[in-house]
Amino acid sequence: MLYGWVGKIKKIDLSSNDISTIDTSKFIPEFIGGKGISLKIAWDMLKPEIGPFDPENILIFMTGPLTGTIAPTSGRGIISSISPRVYPNPWFTRSNIGGFWAPELKYAGFDGLIITGKSASPIYILVSDGDILFKDARNLWGKGAITTQKVIKEIHGEDVQVLCIGPAGENLIRSSTIQHNLGNASGEAGFGAVMGSKKIKAVVIKGSGEVRIAKPNQFLKDCKYAEELVRNGVNIAGMLNSKVALPTNANCSAACPCNCSWCKARKNVPAKFGSGFLTTVTQCLDYSYSQKWNVSEYDRPEIPDIKMKALPGFNGGIDIHYLLNDLGISEREYMCFYQWFDAFLQVNIEKIKGLELNINSMEFWFNFFRMMTRREGIFDVFAESVMRSADRLEELEIPEKFWKRLKKVAHFLHPAYGFPEHRLGRAFESQPSPIWLFSMLHWAFDTRDPMSNHHQSSFIQYVFPPHHGVPVPLADVSFNKIKKVYEKIFKNGDVIEPGFDPIDGKVKSAIWFQHRSCVIDSLLVCDWVFPRTFTSFKNQLELNGAKDLTGDIDVESRLFSSATGIKMSTQNLEKCGERIYNLERALHIRNYNRCRKIDESIEWICEFPEKSDGTKLNKKIFNRFIDSYYKNRNWNLKNGYPKKQKLKELGLL
Amino acid sequence: MIKSGKIKVNKELCSGCGICELACSLYHENVCKPSWSRIKVKRKFLQLEFEPQICIQCEWPSCFFECPAKAIEINLTTGARYINEKKCTGCAKCARVCPLMPDSEIIRYKTINGKKIYFKCDLCMDRKEGSLCVEMCPRNALIYIKK
Known part of the structure; x- marks a missing residue:
């Protein structure tokens, strides 16, 4: 059974x-x-x-x-x-x-x-x-x-x-x-x-059926323990509150005991949408792009062609979210189109084939997305998303002299694989070093915006200046305390030092996060909460006074073992994560010719300075990261194919 | 009639996570199965309205007086009105006379070997720490009130 x-x-x-x-x-x-x-x-x-x-x-x-x-x-x-x-x-x-x-x-x-x-x-x-x-x-x-x-x-x-x-x-x-x-x-x-x-x-x-549990009593105990860890007080990101119940909050998912910032999306909801409106992406964009966006902060001369602006419709208004959720369009697409059209305006293109770029008017966007879903006229081009539209500027009757610039902006917004920039610290939120280095490593080898990988490796950003996107509740957490946690998990606290070195250590910890992300995407649990590299505290005072912030990275294996009855150590679970990561790699090599060249497609954007601390890298350093990554994974240095020995070890061959 | 403790629901605080349902079915039935839970969260996802429904342990419980098999018993410590599953004949009388049904699903049944057995909240009377759903609710939407 x-x-x-x-x-x-x-x-x-x-x-x-x-x-x-x-x-x-x-x-x-x-x-x-x-x-x-x-x-x-x-x-x-x-x-x-x-x-x-x-x-x-x-x-x-x-x-x-x-x-x-x-x-x-x-x-x-x-x-x-x-x-x-x-x-x-x-x-x-x-x-x-x-x-x-x-x-x-x-x-x-x-x-x-x-x-x-x-x-x-x-x-x-x-x-x-x-x-x-x-x-x-x-x-x-x-x-x-x-x-x-x-x-x-x-x-x-x-x-x-x-x-x-x-x-x-x-x-x-x-x-x-x-x-x-x-x-x-x-x-x-x-x-x-x-x-x-x-x-x-x-x-x-x-469904009215059941999920059988191998050891009900033990599982309940493990769940209670895990729940204490995830919901008890303030965590490193300052996001998960204790049993503070706000009537305006709703969970995004079943069985979630957390009261994180996603739950808070129900605030300030106009009555016309009923008693509430919950959307996770809404929350993310609302939080990052309305309250915290400051034009001057992003108006950096080192980042050519991109002058980020706050998006209309995010400042407390939710009409645009409702529209996008109803039409079924990713809200990040709105974000990218807005910034891209802004680049048109900067070169004084105010009309695209009769479409006036009134990008600060909600009316424009309501029309835009409705027409887009009907694919009428030029909207047939926009329906192909920003990256593909940028390849069809001729059809949009844009003078050729602007093509290069507009393509570059589109590319900047979507640094690799056609997915919007996320946690690289270039186009959108700032991600001071070394956080963007971890993100870069996730981007380089993933098949999409590597959200479930970099969520956890990015959380330490909240103790780095500048505290972007989230209020600053953790000023009292010293760098040394964070370092201690990394010392315990990776046996090397230096991996969170801002510079490139130790490259090997940084690569190893990125690989660890990748395996753990495969585990949480397979179990499945939330990537905001697991793995518990850091613990949480009842309140801010307790957090400030704590000597050790280390969480418990064995929680998932405990839950897995008592639920399924299959004894699985954390090490074995991570091995499963590695197997899954390598299988994805193999699939992409077989079907899509994935190779070192594709892994390098993220490199160009990292040559631009990170927006808060100005750190950047060059091709040479990037190659050192990639070499180290392949070595640590036992992949072929030339093309990035997993070696036979590795596949055999993982039972994939 | 001996009074009972009861679980008070504050639906305004409920966020609809369903942990109470899963805890209940896991404790009582050893499986995660909301349809076998003694508490049911009535959810309207598109309106974001959530309402946990659970037996209010009536002072004068109709189910107790009406059960032809005398399967509804009263726990002396907590006062909980509960169904003795061994005595239950599956006649559904309790569910029919419950003043909260059918608007709320207070008394439900499971089918075991072709036989219907009714069940309802017993306040986790055999659990020394008290009602599990109250303990597990992350939002304090459930509160135990002593008899």
Whole structure:
């Protein structure tokens, strides 16, 4: 009998209407769940020539062994597919999404769904306690994501969980999202368009089943212990508060005991949207880009062509968020288009083929995104996202002399793979050294914006000046205390010294974060909370007085072991993380010719100075980082392929 | 009639996380299964309204008086009105007479070997630390009031 996992993954072929079952036990415990199992399935099923909108592309909804249990922050799921967003050539990647759908999928009897093929007409898939039904969705086609959920809940009851797309996904907008509830989204990878290409309007899940636990008493004990660690007081980022309950807060996901800044998005909500509006991305952008954005701060001459400005619609207003969530477009796309159009204005281009760039007016954006989802006229170009639009400036009738500049700005906003800059400290938030160095290493080898890797490695930024994006509650935490934590975990506290050295140490710790990110994306738990490199305290005073800030990095293995009954040490769990990371690498080498040259695509932006401390690197230093990385991973120095010996060691060969 | 302690719900503080449901089913049934939980969070996700529903341990409990099998018993320490699963015949009378049902799902049933067995909140009477959902709720939306 399986514990933790429910045991079945359903494969649905929409072209032939075939539904088959794959046993989860084929993949466990080696690939854990979530990201790991999705990658193994992709490895087995995806041929190199398949594109994102081909019927043969697979869309995988996957959960982990902890999903649906009481383990803190375990209510998440992961969606994987070939991402149309990736630039220049789409490839397979993943997108972690919170909410309540993933536990429901397990209660319905499945660890995951694999959808392939293409339906002839719009449908929604109803997953109900072991049954899978296709329902006609022609009347829902064209409706917004929030309206769609309302209609579906009227038919199937308030308790069903709905993953759906808006008009953006239907019309294959490359930055379209899969939406869930009010603001949960699989945002960055453009999977809404994959769902749209398969003519699936929604996946509706209803389950009354169970997730069995191997050692219920021990698991409850472990969960309570973990909960204390994650919710008890102030953590290093000053974000997770204690049992302070604000009536305006709502959790983004099931089984989350934290009261982090994402929960606080319900504040200042106009009555017209009902009693509240919760969206995670909204919160991120609101926080970083309305309150903390200061034009003068970003107006640095060293960063050519980019003068960041605060976005309209973020200052307490939520209309634009509601629109984007309803249409199903990533909010980061709005952020990038705004900055990109601003670059047009800077060279006195005020009109693009009759479209006046009134970028500070909300009316402009409301029109813009609605037209974009209809792909009319020049909006057909914008629907391809900023990076691809920048390749089609001729069609937009932009004078040739501006092409280079405008392309460069687009590239600056999307430093690699067509994903918006995140935690590199160049275009958006500042990330003083060495934090951007960790981020750079994550970016270099990942397949997307490496959010789940750099969230934890970036948290130490809050004790570095300048404290950007978050208030400064931690001035009393000395650098030495942070260093001690790194000494304990990496046996080398110097890795958080601001300079490049020790390169080897920095690389090793980045690799550790990458393995742990694979683990949390596979279990699945929240990357804001795990791994617990730092502990949390009841209050600020206790934090200031604490001698040791080290958390407990064994929590995940404890939870895994007592939930599944499979004894797993932290070391073995990290080995699974390494296996998953190498499998992703192998898949990308086989299908997309991933090589050292692609890994180096992040390097150019690091030659510009980081915006708060001005640190930068050059090709030579970058190559030292890459060499060290390959060496530590036992990958081939020339092309970045994992060596046979490494693959054998991981059981992949 | 001996009075009972009760769990008071402050729905304004509930954030809908469902930890109470999972804790309840894990403690009582050894599985994570919200549909077998003695507490149910009624959620309206699109309105962000969450309301935990749980037995209010009536002073004069209809279920107690109406149960033909005398399966509803009273715990002397906490005063909890609980269903003795061994005696329950699955007739559903308790659920029918509960003044809070069907608006709230207070008394639910599970099917074991084809037989319906009803269950409801017993305030975790055999747990010396008291009600687990109250202990686990991260927002203090549940409070235990002694009898």
